[in-house]
Amino acid sequence: MAIHENQSQPLPVIIVGGGMTGLSAAWELQQQGVPYVLLEASGLLGGKVETTITDDGFLVEKAADAFILGKPYAAQLAREVGLEAEAIHPREDTKKLYFLRGGRLMDFPGNLKMFVPLDDDSFRASGVLSPEGTERFLNEVNIPPRPATDEDESLASFVIRRFGEEALNFIVPIAAGIYVANPYELSMQAAFPQFLKMEQDYGSLIAGSRATPRASGPIFMSFKGGMGALPGAIASKLTGEVRLNTPVLRVHPDGVTIAGGEKVAGSAVILAVPAWYAAPMLSQGFPETAQLVGELRANSSVAVTLAYRREDIEFDMNMHGLLVDASEGIPLKAMTVHSAKLAGRAPVDHVLVRCFFVGLEPLDAYHEAVKEVERLLGAKDEPLEHWYGDWRGKNPAYQVGHLEQLQRIRDSLPDNVKIGGASFTGVGIPDCVNAGRSMAREVATVLAATGVPS
Ligand SMILES: Cc1cc2nc3c(=O)[nH]c(=O)nc-3n(C[C@H](O)[C@H](O)[C@H](O)COP(=O)(O)OP(=O)(O)OC[C@H]3O[C@@H](n4cnc5c(N)ncnc54)[C@H](O)[C@@H]3O)c2cc1C
The missing domain is CATH 1.10.3110.10 (protoporphyrinogen ix oxidase, domain 3)
Structure with missing residues (x-):
């Protein structure tokens, strides 16, 4: 079973989605010697992890700016793909945090x-x-x-x-x-x-x-060239087939159908896309799973990154950022000062700050961000540049009972179809890496047990 018609080649494992989960699955299959094809809808690998470096020297993260080291999976993968020398950690000398309460910025407790x-x-x-x-x-x-x-x-x-x-x-x-x-x-x-x-x-x-003793050493890690270095390094070392601009429409027990109608046959499928993309893909081949996956909820947020000249902000911007007391009743939830938190995020004498909002449209979030940086940090001028991260409906919600729902989802699928990643098994990058690699190992075990050669 699960062999190409000419019986000479084993069918590949099909990985749907080239974010951190899908890339980690591909990397692990490669280590296990299992052939794979990775299908990614967009023109880029990395999914939510994407770094832009502008001509004028700002390094802007689309989503994650660092990952936690307490779960070792992402740091381990970074070592395996040769990124060890690129690792950086949040700066200790600017570690200050503030807490906005009653309209006033106070020191965050130490x-x-x-x-x-x-x-x-x-x-x-x-x-x-x-x-x-x-x-x-x-x-x-x-x-x-x-x-x-x-x-x-x-x-x-x-x-x-x-x-x-x-x-x-x-x-x-x-x-x-x-x-x-x-x-x-x-x-x-x-x-x-x-x-x-x-x-x-x-x-x-x-x-x-x-x-319990506090772990010594840094708690978070990123890379000199930004978080995009991680998917970039994995992608550069993948030897299997990777197809960009290839949206998967349907998942079947024996493969997938991609946009345009082509069927790609596989020995197994690893679904590494968020729930809101996975549910429609599953609706024909696995209607019960599609129903369960469709019940998972997501929340909305918008992130706005602003660049300023240092001299245009009165506040001492040598800080990692601020958090907002939940009872403040304002759409701003947090700010991160990327230029102070991590080295190399902005040119000298410039400030790069990211504001997180809930309940606003991107344009309103931009205006609110400018207003809040002025109110809280004393900005005297408009920002030089700005970038949006539109995460409306794209933050997995993990509602009470999530683990039981996840078990029901897994039980509803055959052994050779796996689903995991940010909507299912943890949103942090280490969790996504672990999810991808775990699914790949499980699939390799299933294929070995069913006698599919690799
Ligand atoms: C604003 C923000 C800040 C964050 N900050 C941090 C942080 O500091 N630290 C941290 O650890 N985590 C952070 N996260 C979380 C983390 O970035 C994500 O959970 C993680 O990157 C998700 O990876 P994934 O591969 O599971 O999903 P995704 O990154 O969503 O990847 C899924 C991929 O599937 C593709 N796809 C979708 N549909 C199809 C289809 N039909 N066919 C083929 N491909 C398809 C997509 O194009 C995408 O490339 C943050 C998230 C956000 C939104």
Whole structure:
């Protein structure tokens, strides 16, 4: 089975989507000696990971600007494709962060592990919560753990239960930022299983965080030439067939149909596209899966990157950025100062700042970004340039019950059709790399078990 008609060549594994998930799957299949064809709808590989370097020296990221090292998969892949010497880390000398609360920029508390204070005094001194809210937050250490259960809960339910209602305003911008999530819908099991485990293991997050040593060394990594260096390096080392501008329309048990009607036969299919693209592709061959995948929700955001002359901003821009208290009631959710956070993102004496918004159209987001940089940071002039990232309907939502839904999706597919990536198994780049490689290994095992030669 699954051999070309002339029986001389094994059919390739078809990978749909050339973002970080699909590229990682291709790389892993290559390591396993399994032939593959990667089909990418657009003219570029990397998906959401894309870096633009302008003629006047700005390095602009479309989406990710760095990835976390706590999950080793992306750094490991970067080493394998020869990017070790290109690695950079967020600058320590500009590590300052601010918190916008009550219209005022205040210092972000120091000595935190994510959002958990490692000492009471610096958290009390920060003033990011009211005195009552602060004491309730620190009393988390005395709140008994929820009895062990398989039941999922939302981020809001978890935070309110452990840290008190007011804590949501502080924790949501930190914890839910990457998911652009509604905290009342975001699944703890899918997004933050480590906190559920810590609650069970140590009785409290404060106790657990203080008992476990902080990892030494950098926490995040990027590349001198921007995040686009990673898909670029993988792509340059792929020896299998890669077809750009090839949108897949349908997935079948024995291959895919691409735009124009051509059928590409395969021994297996790895679907590495977000849920909103995957559902229609599956609707004919796998209607039950299509229904389940179609039930996964996504949230909207818009990112606007602005370039300024340093002298046109009054504020000391030697900072990584700011987060906005969830109760501020403004569309701005966070700002990252790329020019200070990572080396080589802007020419000398220039500032590159990215503003994240929820609930705005791109043009309104641009006007709001200009207004907020003026209000909060004292910009005296218009930005020199700007770039949009339109992520409306493109942030996977990971609703409560997500892991069960994922299991149902997987159970509804045959062994030789896999689905994974940002909508399913973690949005961070390390998760996407792990998803791609894991799917490739699973497929290689299935093919070996069914006697398909590789
Ligand atoms: C604004 C923003 C900031 C982020 N910041 C970070 C960060 O700092 N750190 C971090 O770790 N993560 C970050 N992320 C998340 C991370 O970038 C993404 O989750 C990850 O890149 C997704 O990879 P993917 O391969 O699963 O999906 P995608 O990147 O979406 O790739 C899917 C690919 O499939 C292709 N495709 C779609 N339809 C078809 C079709 N019909 N046929 C063939 N191909 C198709 C697409 O063109 C695309 O290339 C951020 C995301 C956003 C939006």
